[in-house]
Amino acid sequence: MIALIRYSLGEASLSLLRGWRSSLLAIAIIAAAVFIAGAVVMVSINVQRILQRLSATAEITIYLKPGDGQRARDTVAGVLTSHPAVSSSSFVGADAALARFRRELPDLAALVGTLDENPLPSAFEVRLRDGASETETRALVQALDATGAVEDVRYDRRIFDRLAGGLQILRQGGIILAVVIVLAAIVTITSVLRLAYLTRRDETAVLFLLGMPPSAIRGPFVVEGMLQTLAGALVAVGLLWVAFSAVNAQVGTEIGEAFGTGAAVFLTTTAMAALVGASVAVGALAGVIAAWKEP
Amino acid sequence: MIEVHSLAKSYRPGVHALADVSFVVEKGEFVFLTGPSGAGKSTLLRLLLRADRPTSGDIIVNGRNLARMSPGQVQAYRRTVGTVFQDFKLIPRKTVYDNIALLPRLMGVPEVQLRRRALQALAEVNLSGRQDDLPLTLSGGEQQRVSIARALVNEPTLVLADEPTGNLDPLLSLEVMSLFRAINARGTTVLVATHDRALIRHLGKRVITLEHGHVTETV
Numbered sequence: 001m002i003a004l005i006r007y008s009l010g011e012a013s014l015s016l017l018r019g020w021r022s023s024l025l026a027i028a029i030i031a032a033a034v035f036i037a038g039a040v041v042m043v044s045i046n047v048q049r050i051l052q053r054l055s056a057t058a059e060i061t062i063y064l065k066p067g068d069g070q071r072a073r074d075t076v077a078g079v080l081t082s083h084p085a086v087s088s089s090s091f092v093g094a095d096a097a098l099a100r101f102r103r104e105l106p107d108l109a110a111l112v113g114t115l116d117e118n119p120l121p122s123a124f125e126v127r128l129r130d131g132a133s134e135t136e137t138r139a140l141v142q143a144l145d146a147t148g149a150v151e152d153v154r155y156d157r158r159i160f161d162r163l164a165g166g167l168q169i170l171r172q173g174g175i176i177l178a179v180v181i182v183l184a185a186i187v188t189i190t191s192v193l194r195l196a197y198l199t200r201r202d203e204t205a206v207l208f209l210l211g212m213p214p215s216a217i218r219g220p221f222v223v224e225g226m227l228q229t230l231a232g233a234l235v236a237v238g239l240l241w242v243a244f245s246a247v248n249a250q251v252g253t254e255i256g257e258a259f260g261t262g263a264a265v266f267l268t269t270t271a272m273a274a275l276v277g278a279s280v281a282v283g284a285l286a287g288v289i290a291a292w293k294e295p
Numbered sequence: 296m297i298e299v300h301s302l303a304k305s306y307r308p309g310v311h312a313l314a315d316v317s318f319v320v321e322k323g324e325f326v327f328l329t330g331p332s333g334a335g336k337s338t339l340l341r342l343l344l345r346a347d348r349p350t351s352g353d354i355i356v357n358g359r360n361l362a363r364m365s366p367g368q369v370q371a372y373r374r375t376v377g378t379v380f381q382d383f384k385l386i387p388r389k390t391v392y393d394n395i396a397l398l399p400r401l402m403g404v405p406e407v408q409l410r411r412r413a414l415q416a417l418a419e420v421n422l423s424g425r426q427d428d429l430p431l432t433l434s435g436g437e438q439q440r441v442s443i444a445r446a447l448v449n450e451p452t453l454v455l456a457d458e459p460t461g462n463l464d465p466l467l468s469l470e471v472m473s474l475f476r477a478i479n480a481r482g483t484t485v486l487v488a489t490h491d492r493a494l495i496r497h498l499g500k501r502v503i504t505l506e507h508g509h510v511t512e513t514v
Binding site: 001003004007202203206207208209210211212213214216 | 344346366367370371372373374375376378380384386397398400401403445
């Protein structure tokens with residue numbers, strides 16, 4: 001086994017040097033594929049952090065039905081007190097709401113003053129618990145609706161839901177793009193390896209006739225594919241780091257402060273290992289395909 | 296050692312490369328396979344190496360039917376056969392030593408043992424000291440002797456040679472044939488395909504003659 005690995009490594013290295021132009025092409029294509037896949041993962045991780053932060057600070061405003069009075073207020077307050085998604089809540093009565101309106105929008109205060117009665121309803125302003133899940137929040141809204149005392153629920157999180165949906169589409173688009181490029185990379189690497197295989201067909205045919213096991217015939221091509229994709233993946237991770245550092249230096253601090261998320265994060269070691277590992281697996285697969293047919 | 300029963304090979308319907316070929320080669324025998332170009336000698340050797348499958352009939356080597364071998368068994372069988380080709384089929388970018396040692400090394404033969412066997416095989420073909428040369432720096436006769444050393448390094452019980460002197464002048468041909476005779480003298484079964492009648496007469500061994508895919512004479 002050690003002899004086979006040593007032989008495969010030696011032959012693969014020689015082949016890479018001999019066909020360095022086509023090897024560079026294959027490395028560049030796998031680097032592009034890994035770069036795009038890595039960029040999608042990195043952007044989605046950071047956008048997800050921002051959304052989580054925004055979502056955690058989101059408020060729900062619950063408007064009570066006019067004229068329901070203290071009983072409706074107590075019913076809604078009871079739901080809010082016992083619900084796990086709620087961090088805190090405060091009641092704003094209709095008079096307090098009007099006072100706030102006049103204070104915060106003095107230009108419109110005169111307009112309200114012409115009305116016979118206060119048009120603003122009583123409301124609860126609810127702050128959600130940090131890390132409250134989407135499911136919990138939906139359950140809270142349903143529980144409030146079920147009291148029959150609620151006129152309307154203003155739910156900031158719906159905006160974030162739409163943003164999260166957009167992020168999901170971005171992820172899916174990125175995955176599709178990465179898959180297309182990975183397929184292109186497989187085709188390119190397989191073609192490059194197939195060319196190397198055909199170049200050495202006479203040699204492999206003789207070794208096959210002399211009784212060399214198929215694993216030893218295919219080994220060098222599998223290792224060559226793995227070396228190409230390993231190089232491509234490492235180049236991609238390096239370029240991702242350069243791009244991440246450049247973007248972070250330009251706008252990282254501002255974004256972090258604006259959303260309260262702190263510094264942007266690069267790919268985790270596990271994510272990088274997964275990207276490189278998947279690339280090497282693709283290279284091995286391309287090698288097997290290229291040398292599948294017996295000489 | 297080798298039993299061939301009613302062997303036939305057709306590459307196209309109605310065109311027989313071999314038809315109803317039967318013969319037996321005993322263990323330790325030296326046999327020439329001869330006949331004009333296109334008689335079926337190379338086809339027969341390809342079938343004996345399981346590089347091809349017969350259309351019908353059986354080839355039994357050391358009691359094992361070649362047609363019933365799995366791909367892994369075929370490769371294992373080939374490693375027990377020493378094969379010599381007309382055009383040597385050496386790997387030009389590898390040294391003489393690496394050409395000889397490549398296969399046994401991959402099969403896990405320890406390097407010390409491998410070196411001893413490879414140098415011994417080189418000595419048997421009178422090429423001691425040439426292990427670091429590249430094949431293209433050697434003469435045709437020397438290259439063929441390297442390919443014979445490669446065939447010997449696995450200590451085969453059977454050596455198959457397809458026109459091993461086809462690219463050599465008469466003197467070198469005699470030299471190569473004397474190597475086969477020496478190999479046979481230590482008990483290895485040798486089957487040599489050649490159309491060189493003079494060589495056959497010179498060595499005076501058993502001859503199987505093929506013509507148009509049929510065995511016409513066994514002497």
